[in-house]
Amino acid sequence: MARRAAGQLIKRVLMVPPEHFTVEYSINPWMGGTVDKAKAHQQWNDLKKAIEKEGVQVSTLSQTKGLPDQVFVCNSGLVLGDRVYLSRFRHKERTGEQAHYLQWFKENGFKPIGEDYGEYFEGGGDAVFSDYKTLWAGYGARSSKGVYDSVKSLGDFEVVICDLIDPKFYHLDTCFAPVDETTALWYPPAFSENTKKEILRRLPHSIAVSQEEATAFVCNAITIRNTVISPIGVSTATRAALKARGFGVTEVDMSEFMKSGGACQCLILRL
Numbered sequence: 001m002a003r004r005a006a007g008q009l010i011k012r013v014l015m016v017p018p019e020h021f022t023v024e025y026s027i028n029p030w031m032g033g034t035v036d037k038a039k040a041h042q043q044w045n046d047l048k049k050a051i052e053k054e055g056v057q058v059s060t061l062s063q064t065k066g067l068p069d070q071v072f073v074c075n076s077g078l079v080l081g082d083r084v085y086l087s088r089f090r091h092k093e094r095t096g097e098q099a100h101y102l103q104w105f106k107e108n109g110f111k112p113i114g115e116d117y118g119e120y121f122e123g124g125g126d127a128v129f130s131d132y133k134t135l136w137a138g139y140g141a142r143s144s145k146g147v148y149d150s151v152k153s154l155g156d157f158e159v160v161i162c163d164l165i166d167p168k169f170y171h172l173d174t175c176f177a178p179v180d181e182t183t184a185l186w187y188p189p190a191f192s193e194n195t196k197k198e199i200l201r202r203l204p205h206s207i208a209v210s211q212e213e214a215t216a217f218v219c220n221a222i223t224i225r226n227t228v229i230s231p232i233g234v235s236t237a238t239r240a241a242l243k244a245r246g247f248g249v250t251e252v253d254m255s256e257f258m259k260s261g262g263a264c265q266c267l268i269l270r271l
Contacts, residue, residue: 003132004131005130005131005178005181006270007178007223008225010224010225011271012059013059013269013271014073014104014268015269017060018041018063019062020066021260022035022037023260024068028141029261031260034259043255043256043257044071046252046253050250054227055225059108059271066096067096067100070100071257071267072257072262072266073267073269074125075125076098077114078123078135078154079110080155082111083155084105084111085113085150085154086113088118088119089120090142119146119150121144121151122143125142125266126143128172128173128178130202132157133156135151135157138173139164142170142171162198163194165191165192173220174190174217174219174261175191175214175219176219182205183207184199184203185209185228187208187211209235213233217231217258218233220262221265222265223247228247230250231264232252
């Protein structure tokens, strides 16, 4: 029986509205600028509506004042069924988020794993299922390579280690987005030679985006059924390649969140 892509099975996500979203520090190469708070709220709501339009339920967690990056809830952990492997942030500026995520998971019936483990792990920013037997596992600037030996305790799946080599693409979800069982959007220069070979071997219909698209965060996209929800900037060529695979594109303006180095995928946690 063919494995079904994770994007076909998505039913519910968690989002954190940008009640206290600002850029107050710099912990990645993209961070800088002043956030237009009204515009950020509009963009977040537009993304939420685009997700709900595809039949996905959106749960929300209120943002805590003093934790401006908590809107990027994908970094809270990695969920499989009713279990969650908890994040451990590399930068002290984000460690305050961890207790709030843990409380939400416990209150909503998830069984947390990894609370007492020591290695850095930034959740869905670096770890994503293409199908639920295959986990793509980024490491480099934020998550430790060795943490995936523990992440395997979440369930029965294969881990494909992805070596991130460009500081601009500090999380896997900035340069790689699974689309279907044999396809991903990806930016090849962000990966080591061995990782490039592995992506093309396992996902042979993958679509390489241009540098212009990569810096517009096009790979920070969410696939839901037959729709790819992406930041603005998808090229005609990429759109045509996705159409050939049976996918349409919905673009959402993410300019305010890109000031902090995030976009569509960063703003959701798959539950």
